[in-house]
Amino acid sequence: MATSFFGGKNIVVIGSARGIGFELVRQLSEQGSQSILAIDRYESEDISKLVDSVDNVKFALADVRDNEALKVRFSSAESTDKKNAAGHIDLVDCLLCVSGVLGSPSPLLNRPSSEPNPSEDILNVFAINVLGTFNGIYAFQSKMPSGGKIMLMSSTMASLETATHSLNPAYSVAKAGVNMLGRKLAVELKDRDINVILMSPGVVRTEMNDGQGDISTQQSVEGILRELTRSGTSGTFLRYDGQGWPW
Ligand SMILES: NC(=O)c1ccc[n+]([C@@H]2O[C@H](COP(=O)([O-])OP(=O)(O)OC[C@H]3O[C@@H](n4cnc5c(N)ncnc54)[C@H](OP(=O)(O)O)[C@@H]3O)[C@@H](O)[C@H]2O)c1
Numbered sequence: 001m002a003t004s005f006f007g008g009k010n011i012v013v014i015g016s017a018r019g020i021g022f023e024l025v026r027q028l029s030e031q032g033s034q035s036i037l038a039i040d041r042y043e044s045e046d047i048s049k050l051v052d053s054v055d056n057v058k059f060a061l062a063d064v065r066d067n068e069a070l071k072v073r074f075s076s077a078e079s080t081d082k083k084n085a086a087g088h089i090d091l092v093d094c095l096l097c098v099s100g101v102l103g104s105p106s107p108l109l110n111r112p113s114s115e116p117n118p119s120e121d122i123l124n125v126f127a128i129n130v131l132g133t134f135n136g137i138y139a140f141q142s143k144m145p146s147g148g149k150i151m152l153m154s155s156t157m158a159s160l161e162t163a164t165h166s167l168n169p170a171y172s173v174a175k176a177g178v179n180m181l182g183r184k185l186a187v188e189l190k191d192r193d194i195n196v197i198l199m200s201p202g203v204v205r206t207e208m209n210d211g212q213g214d215i216s217t218q219q220s221v222e223g224i225l226r227e228l229t230r231s232g233t234s235g236t237f238l239r240y241d242g243q244g245w246p247w
Contacts, residue, residue: 004031005149005229010091012037014064014136015099017044019206020153020224023217024096027225029054037089039136040099064099064132070139092143094228095150097133101125102208103174107166122170129174134181146193151228152182154198154237161246179237179247186235195234199224202240 011033015021017040025038025047035056038047041063051059062070074089103125104111108118115121133152144150157168158175179198186196204220205213223240231238239245 003229004225006094006225007032008034009093010035010037010089011094011096012039012089012092012136012140013096013098014039014062014132015097015153016040016059017042017047019098019208020201020204020217020220021096021098022046022050023221024098024224025057026050027218027221029057031225032056035089064135065127067131067135067138070135074139089140090143091145092140093145093148095137095140095144095148096153097136097151098153099132099136100129100153100208101171102168103170105167108169110166118170122173125170125174126177129171130177130181133178137185141189141194144192144194148194149228150185150189150194150196151199151224152178152196154178154182154200156200156239156245158198158200158237159246183235190234195231197228197231197234198237199227200237200239200245 006028011028013021013025013036016025016038025036028036029050033056038057038059039062041061043059043061047059051057062073064070104115104121106112106115111118137150155175156162157172158179160176163172182196182198189196201220201224202215203213204215204217205211206217220240227238227240227242237245237247
């Protein structure tokens with residue numbers, strides 16, 4: 001097995017209170033990352049307990065939709081309060097952008113009367129998945145050195161080629177946007193030798209799908225960290241199990 005990229009590194013995980021993001025923080029903490037800044041818009045019991053039980057995890061509150069607040073907050077002066085660390089971090093070797101919402105499963109036109117217009121849903125899902133991902137990158141990218149990695153959480157549902165059903169349209173539109181965001185950033189960050197990876201985590205049992213996934217968060221995250229350690233090519237679309245996925 002390849003030596004982990006993450007040992008001794010400084011990591012930021014955005015969207016870390018539960019699900020895949022929380023498991024990323026947990027496993028990275030065990031793998032001996034130097035420091036992990038976990039960010040979410042609420043502090044779950046799980047993340048609170050983890051912060052209390054290990055030395056290398058700090059937590060900061062932030063909503064990824066708030067671009068200004070993210071920027072101001074994470075460039076602010078050092079705080080001594082571990083729980084509300086104000087997010088001060090000088091160096092970010094790896095930035096994992098995980099926050100996301102699923103939105104309505106209903107098709108765009110053939111919808112129940114309770115959801116007559118999909119516009120609001122599209123806007124909300126786009127704001128968190130696409131703009132929120134960008135806002136996180138915007139806030140931290142200046143602290144990333146040459147050799148750094150950025151992971152954007154995508155989905156197989158981002159794929160244009162395999163889009164053969166009409167369900168979860170807002171989510172698919174947004175994740176396709178995440179993929180394009182990643183491709184553009186991969187080109188722009190090439191000169192700085194920062195790799196950008198689009199990751200599909202598999203169908204994972206989390207609150208997002210009411211626990212209806214094929215694999216556990218532990219299995220998904222083991223695969224994600226293995227693939228991020230291996231991956232050398234910026235702008236690629238990977239799956240947690242090492243299979244590529246069509247755009
Ligand atoms: N589970 C799967 O099968 C699957 C498959 C493909 C891709 N994904 C992607 O993987 C990522 C994690 O999903 P998950 O399954 O672990 O879902 P989850 O358990 O619902 O976790 C999503 C996390 O994102 C946070 N978040 C949502 N909106 C936010 C905001 N505005 N600001 C900050 N944080 C926010 C959530 O916090 P709140 O509780 O405050 O909302 C939560 O901690 C998502 O991007 C998802 O699209 C998941």
